[in-house]
Amino acid sequence: MVNPQMVMYEEEFNQIQAVVDRLVRDANAKVVFIVDKNGQLISASGDIDNVDTTSLASLTAGNIAATGGMAKLLKENEFATQFHEGEKQNIHIQLVGNRVILVVIFDTRSSLGLVRLRVKKANEELNHIFEQLLKKVQEPGADSPFAEITDEDIDNLFND
Amino acid sequence: MSFINYMAREINCKLVYYGPGLCGKTTNLQYIYERTNPEAKGKMISLATETERTLFFDFLPLSLGEIRGFKTRFHLYTVPGQVFYDASRKLILKGVDGVIFVADSQIERTEANLESVENLRTNLAEQGYSLDKLPYVVQYNKRDLPNVAGLEELREMINTTKVPDFEAVARTGVGVFDTLKAVAKLVLTELRKGG
Numbered sequence A: 001m002v003n004p005q006m007v008m009y010e011e012e013f014n015q016i017q018a019v020v021d022r023l024v025r026d027a028n029a030k031v032v033f034i035v036d037k038n039g040q041l042i043s044a045s046g047d048i049d050n051v052d053t054t055s056l057a058s059l060t061a062g063n064i065a066a067t068g069g070m071a072k073l074l075k076e077n078e079f080a081t082q083f084h085e086g087e088k089q090n091i092h093i094q095l096v097g098n099r100v101i102l103v104v105i106f107d108t109r110s111s112l113g114l115v116r117l118r119v120k121k122a123n124e125e126l127n128h129i130f131e132q133l134l135k136k137v138q139e140p141g142a143d144s145p146f147a148e149i150t151d152e153d154i155d156n157l158f159n160d
Numbered sequence B: 001m002s003f004i005n006y007m008a009r010e011i012n013c014k015l016v017y018y019g020p021g022l023c024g025k026t027t028n029l030q031y032i033y034e035r036t037n038p039e040a041k042g043k044m045i046s047l048a049t050e051t052e053r054t055l056f057f058d059f060l061p062l063s064l065g066e067i068r069g070f071k072t073r074f075h076l077y078t079v080p081g082q083v084f085y086d087a088s089r090k091l092i093l094k095g096v097d098g099v100i101f102v103a104d105s106q107i108e109r110t111e112a113n114l115e116s117v118e119n120l121r122t123n124l125a126e127q128g129y130s131l132d133k134l135p136y137v138v139q140y141n142k143r144d145l146p147n148v149a150g151l152e153e154l155r156e157m158i159n160t161t162k163v164p165d166f167e168a169v170a171r172t173g174v175g176v177f178d179t180l181k182a183v184a185k186l187v188l189t190e191l192r193k194g195g
């Protein structure tokens, strides 16, 4: 396998969630979420009942993949930051350690300056957490919960 | 690359529908979307041109149920089949856990099918994957049309590694879920090996 398996444990999840929760408050944001580069949602906070975070996660990853492709053609490193300005809402996208994507959605209650400032701090913290997580995943003996599943388990999934 | 979330007790896998332009990849996803219970699916997203050709990707999140207390979630993507969208196809293959090759059974699409399989191999190899090691199934679509190649002929041309394969009419749904189930099974079996 080229990519190490992405795994999330309770300990790191709680650390990440704490960073994301705090960022919502400190940046006066509407929604903050973290997505891996394949579009899978890792954590979200804020007014998440009113947004489709699954769809947003996939589109964010597509967006980062596309700009990453553009960067490659220009022999640039990744474009680590993106900002999209709407009439009422804005989106700030930050690549964290080239592994995951931090997205902040905010409106007029906040400002780009404030969001940038708070994202910078969160970025450092998240980078650290994800580095730890990656180490943990690569440790031997981190067994997959699926090691024991049977053909029957898999078949049952499709029988309803 | 699947994503195991111990906190949410979820496993997420990425499946990609690949194949030449107009072979019916988007139609597969549309049928799955229509026939899935609301609680088991999210919104389907299609980034398409005005003529409904896929421009970047289609996306459909599905839940298939639980295994040993873990929710299994599959993210279904299609690539744009048109030849000149190759850069986008490469991006969508990133992190893939399973591939469905949708072939267009019409005789005049023979060349397009072969080019597309070859393109799939090349694009996977560029990212360090091998099609032979990945959960992979083949679907022969548009079996309802009059000008189609014979099944054995298609098999010989496209499915050289003899992976599970299915005849389909995606427009009416024939073979669509069989194809999906087959690749999902292979992906879960791969996880058991600790992939």
Ligand SMILES: Nc1nc2c(ncn2[C@@H]2O[C@H](COP(=O)(O)OP(=O)(O)OP(=O)(O)O)[C@@H](O)[C@H]2O)c(=O)[nH]1
Pocket: B019, B020, B021, B022, B023, B024, B025, B026, B027, B028, B052, B053, B054, B055, B078, B079, B080, B081, B082, B141, B142, B143, B144, B145, B168, B169, B170, B171, B172
């Ligand atoms: N007769 C017939 N037509 C089909 C079948 N499956 C798809 N089509 C039609 O073929 C056309 C193209 O289908 P799409 O699903 O958009 O093809 P695609 O592979 O997504 O094409 P790109 O997005 O360009 O890569 C549509 O008009 C479909 O209705 C089938 O099984 N039989």
Ligand SMILES: [Mg+2]
Pocket: B025, B026, B027, B053, B054, B078, B079, B080, B081
């Ligand atoms: Mg399409």
